Structures are given as structure tokens and as C-alpha cells.
Amino acid sequence: MNRSVHIIGLAILAISLTMPTNGCGGNNPSSVKNFSCIESKNPVQILPGTPNIQMRTSRCEDYIFKISKMSAALHIFVPQYAKRFNLDEHVVWSYLENLQIEVSAIPKIVTSAYDVKGNLVKDSPVSGLALSPSSIWVEIRTSQIWSSSLAHELVHVIIWNQNAGIHGDPDHEGKSFSGWSQRHTQFIKDFNLELLDQDI
Numbered sequence: 565m566n567r568s569v570h571i572i573g574l575a576i577l578a579i580s581l582t583m584p585t586n587g588c589g590g591n592n593p594s595s596v597k598n599f600s601c602i603e604s605k606n607p608v609q610i611l612p613g614t615p616n617i618q619m620r621t622s623r624c625e626d627y628i629f630k631i632s633k634m635s636a637a638l639h640i641f642v643p644q645y646a647k648r649f650n651l652d653e654h655v656v657w658s659y660l661e662n663l664q665i666e667v668s669a670i671p672k673i674v675t676s677a678y679d680v681k682g683n684l685v686k687d688s689p690v691s692g693l694a695l696s697p698s699s700i701w702v703e704i705r706t707s708q709i710w711s712s713s714l715a716h717e718l719v720h721v722i723i724w725n726q727n728a729g730i731h732g733d734p735d736h737e738g739k740s741f742s743g744w745s746q747r748h749t750q751f752i753k754d755f756n757l758e759l760l761d762q763d764i
């Protein structure tokens with residue numbers, strides 16, 4: 565299997581460290597909830613209004629993004645990505661068809677990864693992984709989705725499918741693999757700010 569790994573862009577990390585995780589208070593419901601596989605009837609959650617996109621936790625006892633919030637995030641992501649990159653919305657949805665999103669509050673460590681500029685880093689903690697053209701892992705870092713690597717991993721999945729499943733451009737803006745440009749990095753920043761604005 566092509567083990568495409570990365571660490572999330574430093575810019576996004578910087579944003580998440582400098583912005584409040586709870587917005588301005590008041591009407592700001594969390595996008596995250598506890599999950600227990602013992603109490604839940606459905607270990608795999610199907611996201612409504614999507615082409616069979618599924619979400620599950622890494623561990624039996626874990627945190628998970630609320631289905632309504634995750635679904636809302638995807639329904640913002642797809643039209644905005646389509647508009648920015650001149651694609652039909654249906655085409656973007658088709659790239660995400662049957663996507664499996666695994667989430668966890670527990671970060672992972674990988675032996676090698678690329679940062680957003682394409683530099684190789686060793687034994688690094690990661691906040692997200694694109695595992696295949698149809699599966700990603702996303703760390704739950706705060707009570708909202710905007711601070712997670714969701715958008716970053718979705719971009720990998722789209723590029724991976726555009727590349728006929730050959731690779732998802734694991735080195736991002738680096739030159740070893742093609743697909744990812746500064747425009748993708750900028751899109752992710754803009755999209756996450758939009759989610760922040762909407763308390764997602």
C-alpha cells in the first residue's frame with residue numbers, strides 16, 4: 565500500500581494555536597461529542613446527504629465529530645472547492661464517494677512524513693493522514709472541525725482520485741510529486757476560516 569503520510573501545514577497549525585477554540589462564547593455549540601462503541605448502536609456513522617461518506621472512531625472509547633457538523637462541513641467544502649478549482653460539484657462529490665473518515669482524540673506518530681513545503685520529517689506526530697484514495701484519519705484537536713486536518717486530507721483524497729489512484733501528492737508543495745499547489749494550501753486556510761466563522 566502506498567503509505568502516504570504528512571504533517572499538517574505549519575500555517576494551519578499556527579492559526580489553530582493563536583485563535584480561541586471556543587469562538588466568542590455564547591451561541592457556540594461544540595462540534596465534538598463523546599463516543600462509546602458499547603453504547604452506540606452504529607459504530608460506523610453514514611453522513612446524510614453525501615455519497616456514502618462514513619465516519620468512525622479509532623478506539624471504542626473516543627471522541628467523534630457530530631454527524632450534523634461533519635455533514636455541514638462537507639456541504640460547505642464541496643461547492644467551495646468546485647468553485648475555486650473550476651470543477652463541477654458532482655465531480656468533487658464523486659471523488660469523495662465512499663470515503664471512510666476515521667477520527668480520534670489520540671494523535672498518531674509516523675516514522676516519516678512531509679511538511680507542506682515538501683520537507684521530509686522523521687518520527688513526527690501527525691494530526692491527520694490520507695491513507696488511500698478513499699480513507700483518511702483525522703485527529704480531533706479542539707471542540708471544532710476548523711482546527712482539524714479534515715480539509716487538508718480531503719484535498720489529498722481529491723488529488724489522489726484525480727491521479728487515477730496513483731498518489732495523493734504526499735509532499736504537498738514539494739517537487740517530488742505533482743498535484744498540490746500553493747492554491748490548495750490557500751484554499752484550506754480560507755475554508756477553515758469559513759468554518760471558524762460558522763462555529764463548526
Ligand SMILES: [Zn+2]
Pocket residue numbers: 569570571572716720734736
Ligand atoms: Zn498532507
